[in-house]
Amino acid sequence: MTTAEVSECGKFYTLNGRKIWISNGGIAEIFTVFAKTQVKDMTTGEVHGKISAFIVEKDFGGVTSGPPQKKMGIKASNTTEVHFNNVRVPAENLLGDFGDGYKIAMNILNSGRFAVVCALVGTIRKLIIKATNFAATREQSGTCISNHGIIQKKLARMVMYHYVTESMAYMISGNLDKHVSDLHLEVAICKIFASEAAWEVIDECIQVLGGIGYMKAGGVEQIMRDLRIFRILQGTNDVLRVFVALGGLQVSVLGPPSPGSSAPLLGLRADTIGLPTGISLEGVVSAHLVDTASLVRRPSPRGGLRARAAPLPPGHPLLTRPDSSSNGRSTAAGRTARPNR
Template identity: 55%
Template sequence: MRTIILHYMSIRSRAELSADGKHYILNGGKCWISNGGFAQIFTVFAQTPVKQADGSTKDKVSAFIVERDFGGVTSGQGEKKMGIKGSNTVEVHFDNVKVPVENLIGKEGEGFKVAMNILNNGRFGIPAACTGAMKHCIMKTVEHVSSRTQFGKKLMEFGDVQEKLADMLVRHYVTESIVYMLAGSMDKGVTDYQLEAAIGKIAASDNAWIVCDNAIQLHGGMGFMTETGLEDTRVLRDLRIFKIFEGANDVLRLFVSLTGSQHAGKHLQQLAMDIKGGGFSTLFGEVKRRTFGDSASSELTSLVHSDLKNQANEVASVIKEFGKTVESLLTKHRKGIIGVKLNDRQYELTRVADAAIDIYSMVCVLSRATYSLSKSGASGTHEKKIVELFIRQATRRIRQNLSRVNAGDETEIQLIKDLSKDVCSNHGLCRQHPIDV
């Protein structure tokens, strides 16, 4: 059975109950459906009129199992794509399809919840796939730079090559650590992991793209050829889609920052209410936390291997800075951060998200390396070096992102807005007159 997931947001497809109450009549369609040309069973999300408590009806998304044999299900020609050409991608259309009422998944109006659970699983699968692609690229690259000689040296002896190799190794280790963390949470029965799944999807797809690009670069001209056996051009084409489907990374970054900000906003709102209502213990606890904020550091260092305490302290330090930055944003911009108008502060939100992704990644590698070091194997020493390098680089990135958020460079933001408006109004480059030669 192949189940096809149709997009759950901005859905125009409709399913309405038939007069006899035995079927839903489904009409609509969706593009970019993987394997939609030959799939026999689909998971379809459609708008359904749901009765409210006051007797009125409101359109809400519901989920259905739809079989091609029901009739009225057609698909278009396969799309011509950049990559993943082994996957059949088509438009699927539904024309008065009779869907038995028992094929409703859950209850009417619960389609969003169903879609979120499916997407979480999909976002877990992407990091898992990306780790395999990265490992393939790294192994082929190591083979090449270990045997290729230039200027009397093996490529692996040059500093620039070493830096790229180390970066590729770190990115793979980070992504694989996130996969282990997500898998562990799922195995324990955790159901609320959509934020972690989104972070994993962003980090994995971005890391895999960079690793593959570095592999091509280190192969030189041969990296662009299919005869190398690496066939980076194909791997690159296939990997590019991971930054887009199961939620484009740009949108997921906003999801990560907005979800975290909303949680922080609720906490601050409750804190204000407690203080206003005479909750002196809450006020004292908050003052103590801000003044003597070492509890997070001691808690984190107590959980990691003793060889990683310095790295744990670095992570605890940037977590504290991250919290202050989010609080400052909420205080300064309020609804511009967590309100309806998501376009208000995207400059800050994307940088908050990047910091959050790095922080989560650091926690994942600390957890994995702690386990390896506790086993007293050679792998633990090797992994410790990876963790040291990653946390040094990640803390620097986090502080840079947070400083840009805190700076609130309205001039830079306005310049960005003006230039993007100019280039669109000129239908391309902003230059209106050719240069005189």
């Protein structure tokens, strides 16, 4: 844990502690550091810990880093531990207000998760090109393997994953352009889908390439090693699934958050996710797909209504045990990948 103690004069904070898994930790000159500060309630006398964010420069002194970690992939990223030993940080380097650290961290994570989705769109596209070019030139039994149905099925799945992932990226960017601020759940769901879609695509790509895909010379084994981290960084997919499920369940129990609340799982729009909107897909999809689109969309509001029909009391296992909400959280991610709103 990293702590920050304010000086008696109030002109600086003293930071102590360490951070692990810091990207570019060994070469960075400026850090955004989140540290726990102790605050005394003047009414009750109780001491509470609050998270604040600071801009820390290496030149302040006391900032050191460990050796680069030896990783499975993304080896170009200099990942190290960063240590803070009595680092004096000027008070004006406090980001936002005192105790705003959680809010700032969530905004940073949202941006990072959105960046993951956008990056993986390009990665998936590259893998599709790699697989299709190989399939169109590799001959087996007197014909290109692209003429075999089983290969066509793999390529179709890869294209499907790319289309959905790219659509999710455009959906988030469109809402950002409209200055929609409450996108925590949507960004989390999109990050889950994109990272798992990319993993499916790299697996199919290697399968299409066969033995060549398994060799370093094939040019895709490194991509597989690099892609594995995306189901872990910016919040593991397991934790994000719980975040999505509890985001809706806790709103039905506790109600919308109060203004300024720092409750981590609540969003003002979480209460409406999966509920009927009255919006039809007619006119949005091709006329040939209206009936199919209706079948795809129908389960979403049904699931939302069922969840609302059975409100959960505080302390219920679905709210306290992450494994208990697996069905709901997976369903929510799956519904988002379909046109349901």
